[in-house]
Amino acid sequence: MAAADVTAGATREATTTPQATRSAVIVGGNRIPFARTGGAYVKSSNQDMLTAALEGLVARFGLQDERIGEVAAGAVLKHSRDFNLTREAVLGSALSPETPAYDLQQACATGLETVIGLSNKIKLGQIDSAIAGGVDSASDAPIAVSEGLREILLDLNRAKTPVQKLKIIGRIRPKDLAPDAPNTGEPRTGLSMGEHQALTTAQWKIAREAQDELAFNSHRNLAAAYERGFFDDLITPYRGLSRDSNLRADTTLEKLATLKPVFGKNLGSEATMTAGNSTPLTDGASTVLLATEEWADSHGLPKLATVLDGEAAAVDFVHGKDGLLMAPVFAVPRLLARHGLTFEDIDFFEIHEAFAGTVLSTLAAWEDEEFGRTRLGLDGALGKVDRAKLNVNGSSLAAGHPFAATGGRIVASLAKMLHEKGAVDGRPARGLISVCAAGGQGVVAILEAA
Amino acid sequence: MTDPQPVILGELPSLSKLYVNAAATAARRRVLGASTGKTRLPAVSHEVRNIRAEVENLTAYQHLVGETASDILPAGFVHALAFPVSMSVMNRDDFPLPLLGMIHLKNRVEQRVPIQFTESLDIRSWAANLAGHRAGTQLDIVAEVRSTSSGDLLWRGVSTYLAKGVFLPGIDKAGNPNGASMAGDFSPPDPTALWQLGLETGRSYATVSGDFNPIHLSVLSAKALGLRGSIAHGMYLASRALADVGAVKSESFAWDVAFEAPVFLPARVALDIATVQGNSGTWERSTYVAWNPRTGRRHFVGSVSHLP
Numbered sequence: 001m002a003a004a005d006v007t008a009g010a011t012r013e014a015t016t017t018p019q020a021t022r023s024a025v026i027v028g029g030n031r032i033p034f035a036r037t038g039g040a041y042v043k044s045s046n047q048d049m050l051t052a053a054l055e056g057l058v059a060r061f062g063l064q065d066e067r068i069g070e071v072a073a074g075a076v077l078k079h080s081r082d083f084n085l086t087r088e089a090v091l092g093s094a095l096s097p098e099t100p101a102y103d104l105q106q107a108c109a110t111g112l113e114t115v116i117g118l119s120n121k122i123k124l125g126q127i128d129s130a131i132a133g134g135v136d137s138a139s140d141a142p143i144a145v146s147e148g149l150r151e152i153l154l155d156l157n158r159a160k161t162p163v164q165k166l167k168i169i170g171r172i173r174p175k176d177l178a179p180d181a182p183n184t185g186e187p188r189t190g191l192s193m194g195e196h197q198a199l200t201t202a203q204w205k206i207a208r209e210a211q212d213e214l215a216f217n218s219h220r221n222l223a224a225a226y227e228r229g230f231f232d233d234l235i236t237p238y239r240g241l242s243r244d245s246n247l248r249a250d251t252t253l254e255k256l257a258t259l260k261p262v263f264g265k266n267l268g269s270e271a272t273m274t275a276g277n278s279t280p281l282t283d284g285a286s287t288v289l290l291a292t293e294e295w296a297d298s299h300g301l302p303k304l305a306t307v308l309d310g311e312a313a314a315v316d317f318v319h320g321k322d323g324l325l326m327a328p329v330f331a332v333p334r335l336l337a338r339h340g341l342t343f344e345d346i347d348f349f350e351i352h353e354a355f356a357g358t359v360l361s362t363l364a365a366w367e368d369e370e371f372g373r374t375r376l377g378l379d380g381a382l383g384k385v386d387r388a389k390l391n392v393n394g395s396s397l398a399a400g401h402p403f404a405a406t407g408g409r410i411v412a413s414l415a416k417m418l419h420e421k422g423a424v425d426g427r428p429a430r431g432l433i434s435v436c437a438a439g440g441q442g443v444v445a446i447l448e449a450a
Numbered sequence: 451m452t453d454p455q456p457v458i459l460g461e462l463p464s465l466s467k468l469y470v471n472a473a474a475t476a477a478r479r480r481v482l483g484a485s486t487g488k489t490r491l492p493a494v495s496h497e498v499r500n501i502r503a504e505v506e507n508l509t510a511y512q513h514l515v516g517e518t519a520s521d522i523l524p525a526g527f528v529h530a531l532a533f534p535v536s537m538s539v540m541n542r543d544d545f546p547l548p549l550l551g552m553i554h555l556k557n558r559v560e561q562r563v564p565i566q567f568t569e570s571l572d573i574r575s576w577a578a579n580l581a582g583h584r585a586g587t588q589l590d591i592v593a594e595v596r597s598t599s600s601g602d603l604l605w606r607g608v609s610t611y612l613a614k615g616v617f618l619p620g621i622d623k624a625g626n627p628n629g630a631s632m633a634g635d636f637s638p639p640d641p642t643a644l645w646q647l648g649l650e651t652g653r654s655y656a657t658v659s660g661d662f663n664p665i666h667l668s669v670l671s672a673k674a675l676g677l678r679g680s681i682a683h684g685m686y687l688a689s690r691a692l693a694d695v696g697a698v699k700s701e702s703f704a705w706d707v708a709f710e711a712p713v714f715l716p717a718r719v720a721l722d723i724a725t726v727q728g729n730s731g732t733w734e735r736s737t738y739v740a741w742n743p744r745t746g747r748r749h750f751v752g753s754v755s756h757l758p
Binding site for chain 1: 640641642643644645646650694696720722723724726736743744
């Protein structure tokens with residue numbers, strides 16, 4: 001009995017010994033400007049764009065021949081030939097060919113998840129440096145053959161004799177030749193992402209005017225950031241573009257108000273979502289350089305911010321319990337609680353603008369007393385986000401949203417903003433990132449000025 | 451009717467032959483006069499023994515209706531497996547109603563025990579409950595699926611069909627409207643799913659289910675039977691709804707559907723699936739309703755419920 005107690009005590013002591021955890025710092029980032037689909041990058045592949053973004057990062061931070069601990073990136077729309085997309089991009093870059101790499105995919109949260117996963121490896125002491133990233137091309141999207149033709153071709157591959165092969169070829173019918181292009185429909189519901197958001201937008205009673213205003217601010221803020229040179233050390237021009245081609249610096253609320261609704265027209269409620277307050281299909285790539293403080297110091301590189309922590313959540317959207325894009329609503333309070341923080345402790349809110357309605361529904365849920373009590377398990381509403389701190393340098397509505405590239409865009413920009421801000425009331429400036437994703441998922445993270 | 455006498459069939463009847471035979475019978479009756487002269491259901495049941503699912507067909511069925519290709523037979527697949535036996539009952543010379551043109555009003559399946567695809571099954575089917583309907587005469591086709599080895603009842607299905615415009619002497623034109631009468635005051639909720647059904651939907655389901663009823667195959671074959679176009683199989687729609695309800699359901703469940711406006715192909719079908727939880731928070735029932743998102747007309751309603 002006594003011996004057992006001693007053993008248990010010893011075990012408890014061992015597990016509570018504080019580990020010397022290291023910080024994961026963001027050194028900087030690089031992306032190529034985002035281009036509307038069918039535009040400047042129409043023939044560029046995911047590998048082309050990811051390599052271009054990576055090469056810009058290598059050039060900016062002098063990483064030629066450097067063996068980086070690990071590179072992780074991914075794409076949402078992915079060709080089967082791109083099974084090793086990130087490693088191939090590394091091999092095509094000036095990084096040491098001895099740099100390992102892996103692909104990751106978590107829909108639109110891919111980019112942010114690569115940052116969180118790699119910073120965890122750095123904090124654990126497994127690696128000292130890392131590059132996170134993401135890329136997507138809606139222009140150079142994979143097109144699959146029809147299921148019928150695919151089955152015939154696979155059978156053909158297995159056939160042994162010419163007679164068998166001829167018989168199989170004879171099964172091909174004209175309808176089998178129609179290609180199967182990717183779409184943004186949720187596999188389990190058949191509703192497009194826009195239609196799903198239209199349901200949520202209506203459920204939270206988000207007005208058309210509020211959505212247009214958010215879109216307008218996104219364009220205005222992004223244009224202003226370009227004007228003051230904010231992106232000069234975050235972007236490398238590519239294929240003749242030096243700015244995101246979706247940016248409309250001259251747009252007005254009046255112009256946005258003239259656009260016709262495109263989503264939610266058949267849902268019964270009033271349709272409020274237009275091409276102006278929804279993100280367009282976009283091509284682009286982004287990268288972020290992560291490291292330990294020692295690695296950054298020894299390479300004479302800046303330390304913009306640290307990756308404090310991240311959290312993922314998912315919602316049961318299939319039968320409508322929650323909206324498809326509402327998972328961050330649940331991830332943020334869990335992450336804040338883990339660090340004893342409230343919205344008052346956050347200086348920048350980066351909420352990915354999949355649709356203006358997504359951002360506004362998210363804010364509405366956090367401001368709702370009933371929702372806070374019944375769904376978030378709080379005493380009341382989570383809190384109100386100060387709009388002056390929201391997406392202050394623009395976000396996806398203006399920049400565009402090449403799915404997996406959005407996380408890297410936000411992390412690099414926020415790290416720079418936090419570095420510029422420095423300290424607030426004697427504590428490091430803090431920023432919160434929230435990214436929603438297909439499949440009812442969401443990934444959020446907190447960064448702090450380094 | 452109590453315990454109909456079993457007729458053991460040597461093998462699963464061929465559905466295509468049954469349809470050809472039914473068409474020939476229909477033509478013969480048209481020439482010789484409308485009535486079969488029968489006003490009672492055959493007092494026999496048909497049975498086949500030692501039937502096993504064919505795995506390639508099972509996989510194709512599962513993929514088509516949106517089920518994961520698991521080793522358990524979907525409840526709708528068992529319906530398709532039993533359907534030729536039921537058809538052979540309706541194809542008997544002493545069956546009182548014309549097989550072709552019968553309308554599937556509603557369907558209830560009790561999946562008592564999950565069925566592994568390797569299991570040998572005995573399938574028995576008979577007709578019951580001949581009754582008047584305001585638009586004709588209705589009846590139930592009952593099918594039971596038992597384990598060949600243990601004899602345990604695994605699955606039981608009751609399909610209610612209407613022979614429209616057929617009134618048999620001695621059977622009241624009862625006002626029992628049976629399910630499909632509430633469609634008038636339906637206002638569509640927000641959908642949880644949207645199905646895009648192409649023209650090929652009927653042929654695809656015919657391929658995996660064996661149900662080559664011409665009203666599902668093409669515009670031409672459907673027009674030949676007096677419809678303005680081909681319509682989706684009711685059991686295809688109900689099977690997709692069952693697949694959409696998904697893994698939340700219990701191992702033993704009852705699956706009900708009542709069919710209303712037919713789905714003319716191609717079509718967009720909107721769906722709302724809701725979950726009803728018991729007091730302890732466990733799954734009790736999922737309900738579904740499907741409608742035409744353009745007109746708001748209801749196509750079918752149903753539920754999947756826990757079977758104690």
